[in-house]
Amino acid sequence: MSVNHPTLETPRLILRPFDPQDSEPLHSILSQEKILQYFPGSSSPSLERVGALIQRQWTHWETHGFGWWAVQPRQHTELIGRNGLQYLPDTDEVEIGYLLSKPFWGRGMATEGARAGIRFGFETLGLQTIVGIVHPENTASAHVLEKLGMTCTGPAIYFEMEVLRYEVGREEWRMGESANEREGEKASRRKGELEADGVTEIGSVEVRRGL
Secondary structure, eight states, rough: OOTSSSOOEOOSSSOOOOOOGGGGHHHHHTSSTTTTTTSSSSSSHHHHHHHHHHHHHHHHHHHOOEEEEEEETTTOOOOEEEEEEETTTTTTEEEEEEEEOOOTTSSSSHHHHHHHHHIIIISSSOOOOEEEEETTTTTHHHHHHTTOOOOOEEEEEEEEEEEEEEEHHHHHHHHHHHHHHHHHHHHHHHHHHHHHHHEEEEEEEEEEEOO
């Protein structure tokens, strides 16, 4: 593995370097119905184009020190999508991007993977700002960006299409992460206190064991 192309792990995901053998499973994902409807050139690419895309990502990593990761669940070896950072030469910005196979939508995995990518960008690369680009009708993707602590700066033109531009600065991100960690610690303490009292919390309902 290249030193500047690390593998990242989150509670549920492994973000690893792409391999040429990923061409077919990635092509299968990109061929799912309407999965690219909010992307520029929404038609599914050929297998050859997907292979060339993976090769370009290796070049991108060697040039910039960041790029896309292949995403797989920790319990399996199947490829379920891609996630990572991309340099935008037209605006001299770095974008966080993500795309997962449809069976993995709605589980918070896009947010989980993208959060690891943003952390890598700010803490390892020392980036000052990361942007997110989303089609105005893609409310699910916009929600992911908002959960990542990004703020919408308004309409913009990227990739020759109208989009909404989001951004987050390093210090703003750090403050948000600190707040999330404090909330997580409070939740862990509350769970421990409830368990000590023989209480199980299901959603917002407390169930006392032995009653």
